[in-house]
Amino acid sequence: MMSDAMALLVADVFEAAGALRRLGEHTAQAEGLTQARWQVLSVVSETALTVPQAARRLGVSRQNVQRVANDLVNLGHATYEANPDHRGSPLLTLTPRGHEVLAALTQRASAVHRELFSALDSEEVSRTRALLRRLLQELDRHEQVDGRR
Template sequence: MRDEAALLVADVYEAAGALRRLGERTAGTEGLTQARWQVMSAVSEDGLTVPQVARRLGVSRQNVQRVANDLVQLGLAAFTANPDHRGSPLLGLTESGGVALGRLTERAEATHRDLFGDIPEDEIRATRTALRRLLAALDRHEDG
C-alpha cells in the first residue's frame, strides 16, 4: 500500500522547486533574484524592520539584512527612521522599487493565469484549503 501522505509531501517539494525556478526566471526579467522580490513584496505596503521581514518570510534575519542592503544599494529600497525603535530602521520601497515590483507582479499574474487556466477555481480553492490545514498542523507540531 502506498503512503498517500508521503506522495503528497514529494509532490509539494517538486512543485515548490518548480515554482522557485519559475520565480527566479521571473525576477531575472527585472535583474533581480527571487529573494529580492520576496523582500520587496514584504515591504511593499508598509515599511517593516529586517526582523519583521525575516519572521514574515520564515528566513534568517541575516539573510534579509543582506538582501535589504542589496536593494538599498540598487536604489529599489531605503531605510527610514522607526518611531517605535530607534535602533531598528524601517525598510520600504523607493519609487523605482515600486515600479519594478509592479512589473514583476504583472508578469507573475500573467504566468499564474497561464499555469492555472485549465484548473477549475474550486479545485484551486480546495487545494489551498488542504495546504492551509497542513500548514496549521505543521505549526502545531513545531510548537509541541
C-alpha cells in the same frame, strides 16, 4: 497504505515547491531581480518593517534579509528610514522605483499564473488550496506542540 500516500504527497509538495521556486526566479530575473529581492520588496510594500521583522515574516534569517535589503537600497529600490521605536533598527521601505519594479513583477507573475493555471478548473484550485492551508495549520500546530517555534 495511508503512510505511502502521505509520503508521496510530501514528495509532490516538495517537487511543486521547487518548480514554483524556479518559475519565480525566472520571473524575477525578467525584471533584473532575484526571487529573494522580490520577496523582500513584497514584504515591505504595504508597511515599512525592520530587517528582523521582515525576516520573521518571511521565515528566513535576519542576516539573509539584511544582505538582500542592502542590495535593494544600493539598487535604489528601497531605503532605510529612522525608526521612532528603535534608533538602532531602521525601517526598510520602498522607493518609488521599488514600487514600480514590484508592480511590474506582480503583473508579470499574474500573467504567468494565469497561463499556468489555465489547464485547471477553478474548483480544483480552490480545493487544493484549502487542503494545503489545512496541512499548513497542522504543521504549525505540530511545531508549537513540539516547542520548535
